[in-house]
Amino acid sequence: MSRGGSTSPAxxxxxxxxRQLAEWCAGLQWxxxxxxxxxxxxxxxxxxxxxxxAGARTPxxxxxxxxxxxxxxxxxxxLCGNAGVxxxxxxxxxVHGTAAHCRDFDDTFVDSVVHPGSVVIPTALAVAExxxxxxxxxxxxxxxxxxxxxxxxxxxxxxxxARHLHATGVVGPLAAAATAGRLMxxxxxxxxxxxxxxxxxxxxxxxxxxxxxxxxxxxxGWAAHGGIVAAELAARGFRGPGHVLDGGQDLYSALLHxxxxxxxxxxxxxxxxxxxxxxxxxxxxxxxxxxxxxxxxIELVTRHNLRAADIDAIECAIAPWAAAIVAEPREAKLRxxxxxxxxxxxxxxxxxxxxxxxxxxxxxxxxxxxRADIAALAQRITHRxxxxxxxxxxxxxxxxxxxGAQYVQAALTAGIxxxxxxxxxxxxxxxxxxxxxGAADAAAAAMALxxxxxxLTPGAxxxxxxxxxxxxASPAASPAPASTTTAA
Numbered sequence: 001m002s003r004g005g006s007t008s009p010a011x012x013x014x015x016x017x018x019r020q021l022a023e024w025c026a027g028l029q030w031x032x033x034x035x036x037x038x039x040x041x042x043x044x045x046x047x048x049x050x051x052x053x054a055g056a057r058t059p060x061x062x063x064x065x066x067x068x069x070x071x072x073x074x075x076x077x078x079l080c081g082n083a084g085v086x087x088x089x090x091x092x093x094x095v096h097g098t099a100a101h102c103r104d105f106d107d108t109f110v111d112s113v114v115h116p117g118s119v120v121i122p123t124a125l126a127v128a129e130x131x132x133x134x135x136x137x138x139x140x141x142x143x144x145x146x147x148x149x150x151x152x153x154x155x156x157x158x159x160x161x162a163r164h165l166h167a168t169g170v171v172g173p174l175a176a177a178a179t180a181g182r183l184m185x186x187x188x189x190x191x192x193x194x195x196x197x198x199x200x201x202x203x204x205x206x207x208x209x210x211x212x213x214x215x216x217x218x219x220x221g222w223a224a225h226g227g228i229v230a231a232e233l234a235a236r237g238f239r240g241p242g243h244v245l246d247g248g249q250d251l252y253s254a255l256l257h258x259x260x261x262x263x264x265x266x267x268x269x270x271x272x273x274x275x276x277x278x279x280x281x282x283x284x285x286x287x288x289x290x291x292x293x294x295x296x297x298i299e300l301v302t303r304h305n306l307r308a309a310d311i312d313a314i315e316c317a318i319a320p321w322a323a324a325i326v327a328e329p330r331e332a333k334l335r336x337x338x339x340x341x342x343x344x345x346x347x348x349x350x351x352x353x354x355x356x357x358x359x360x361x362x363x364x365x366x367x368x369x370x371r372a373d374i375a376a377l378a379q380r381i382t383h384r385x386x387x388x389x390x391x392x393x394x395x396x397x398x399x400x401x402x403x404g405a406q407y408v409q410a411a412l413t414a415g416i417x418x419x420x421x422x423x424x425x426x427x428x429x430x431x432x433x434x435x436x437x438g439a440a441d442a443a444a445a446a447m448a449l450x451x452x453x454x455x456l457t458p459g460a461x462x463x464x465x466x467x468x469x470x471x472x473a474s475p476a477a478s479p480a481p482a483s484t485t486t487a488a
Contacts, residue, residue: 016244016245016246016247017245017246017263017266018174018199018242018243018244019189019192019242020270021148021178021195021245021267021270022181022190022191023188023191023192024267025144025147025148025182025188026182026186026187026188027188028144028182028271029140030137030139030140030460032271033140033143033274034274036277038139038143038460041142041460042457042462043416043421044117045142045455045461046421046422046425046455047107047421047424048106048117048118048121049425049455049466050425050429051100051101051105051106051117051118052099052100052122052470053080053099053428053432053473054105054428054432055099055100055101055103056081056099056432057432060099060214060217060218061098061102064095064098064099064218065079065081065082068091068094068095069082069087071087071091072087074087074088075087076088076089076126077089077092077093077125077130078467079091079095079470079471080099080471080473081470086129089126089127089129089130089180090126090224090225090226090228090229092126093122093123093125093126093127093224093225093227093228094224095122096125096126096221097122097123097222097223098217098221099221100121101115101118101168101216101219101221103285103364104282104287105284105361105428106118106282107279107280107281108279108282109153109278110280110393110413111153111154111157112150112153112156112160112167112171113158113168113288114149114150114153114168115172116145116146116149116276117279118220118224119149119172119223119227120142120146120176120179122221123145123179123180123224123227124138124141124142124179124180125463125466125467127179127184127231128183128463128467129467131183131184131185133463137183138460138463139460139461140182141180141183143274145175145176145178145182145276146276146277146279147270148178148179148195148276149174150275150279151267151270152174152175152245152251152266153167153171155252155263155265156252156256156261158321159256159259159261160256161206162321163256163257164207165204165206166206166216168204168219169202169203169222171202171223172220172222172223172224173198173199173201173222173223173227174195174198175223176198176223176224176225176230177197177198177226177227177228177234178191178194178195180194180230180231181195181231181234190234191231192240192242193230193233193239194231194234194240195244196239196241196242196244197230197233197234197238198226198230199240199244199245199250199251202251202255204216212338245263245266246263246266280393280413280414281414281417283295283414283420283421284359284363285343285359286343286359287325289318289322289325289326290346290349291413292393292394292395292414293318293346293350293397294349294350294353295412295414296396296412297353297354297397297409298353298357300397300407300409301353301354302357304401304405304407306354306399307354308351308354308355308373309402310403311354311400312402313399314380314381314382314397314399315381315382315384315397316346316350316384316395316396316397316398316411317383317384317386317389317396318346318383318385318389319386319393319395320385320387322393323385326344326345326346327347333347333348334375336369336370339364339369342363342364342369345378347378347379347382350378350381351374351375351377351378352368352374355371355373355374361428392413393413394411395410397410397411422452422456425448426448426452429451430444430447430448431444433447433448433451451469454469455469
């Protein structure tokens with residue numbers, strides 16, 4: 001995999017927005033990143049590694065894996081569950097990005113609903129192995145990728161979704177190009193070329209919301225794949241356009257139909273304000289906008305010692321844009337025939353939270369979705385669109401008991417909780433360890449604990465520990481879910 005310097009002074013006089021971002025990425029050093037921003041990276045690596053392992057069992061990830069194996073190519077990067085097999089970095093990133101996103105359990109930028117981790121981390125893992133990067137180089141590339149994803153997404157906000165485009169598929173290729181370019185030690189000009197090429201790979205229709213096609217999951221894997229290909233082309237002198245974020249024929253002008261946008265978020269206070277650190281973790285496998293409501297319901301039923309039979313009704317005040325994803329049309333949200341419907345249903349997720357005291361991957365299984373008690377409770381859970389909401393995922397939950405008591409709880413965006421993330425990782429990874437080694441539950445749990453400890457060592461995130469864990473896993477395919485709607 002090539003590394004190299006600049007070959008042309010073409011755009012040095014008046015740098016475009018993409019060139020400014022690219023120059024910043026090329027010059028970024030680990031020592032430049034504040035401790036508070038660096039501290040979250042091992043958690044992000046832990047989270048995404050666990051999601052790759054959990055997602056690798058799905059038919060979607062297995063199909064991507066089969067394609068990658070059949071395609072062959074240069075032995076650069078490891079594949080999940082394939083010890084001794086190495087394929088081109090772009091192929092490995094395709095598989096791992098798809099796997100990481102296909103449980104809808106990955107981190108999110110609240111303002112744009114972009115999922116950065118499922119793009120940036122698979123990209124960085126693949127390229128770091130291909131170029132034998134240091135942990136500090138790996139960590140620096142993660143920071144660069146998250147920052148590019150945050151800033152490009154912030155300009156559009158949620159308007160890509162409003163235009164029926166999956167924002168992760170639009171923003172992801174450019175973030176992946178920046179991540180790969182930084183690890184390949186490309187010049188600022190070359191990273192700008194890579195981002196320019198990657199912008200032509202941006203896309204991702206929301207058509208999956210109609211019939212549940214698996215394209216949503218591919219968007220993350222394809223973004224990682226495309227960003228690496230763009231960086232590899234740029235390294236070989238293939239020039240990309242500079243005006244992909246400005247200039248009138250750029251990403252926003254094209255995909256937002258010429259709407260006026262404020263582009264200051266792209267480069268304003270770059271290196272001073274770390275937007276990439278604002279990505280919110282998911283603690284439940286659901287559309288991210290549902291998470292605050294799950295927390296609020298769990299708080300209410302725990303504090304007041306309530307059971308499902310005690311609840312007469314639950315009403316959620318929710319932003320109209322979020323209601324369109326997880327609460328409307330109501331008839332569709334009261335069907336849980338597939339895991340994809342379950343992921344995107346506010347009534348179902350809250351009913352599971354009450355019945356089970358929480359929501360985990362088991363909520364996506366057929367047996368859980370078929371429970372009559374959960375379906376009955378979901379019928380008593382409604383929503384109210386509140387146009388005053390919308391800046392975040394926050395809202396409010398009102399619960400009325402069968403005895404007439406009324407309780408209200410704010411639904412607030414969760415912060416970073418290291419203990420919750422570690423517990424989530426253990427729940428995701430322990431079953432994989434069990435299958436891999438034929439171990440009893442206790443032994444598998446001990447292996448998962450050891451894996452978590454390896455990924456949470458102080459300092460720069462350890463990509464080799466993550467790569468080894470993925471490489472040595474042996475996930476088995478699970479039954480294919482039925483097609484229907486999924487989450488944002």
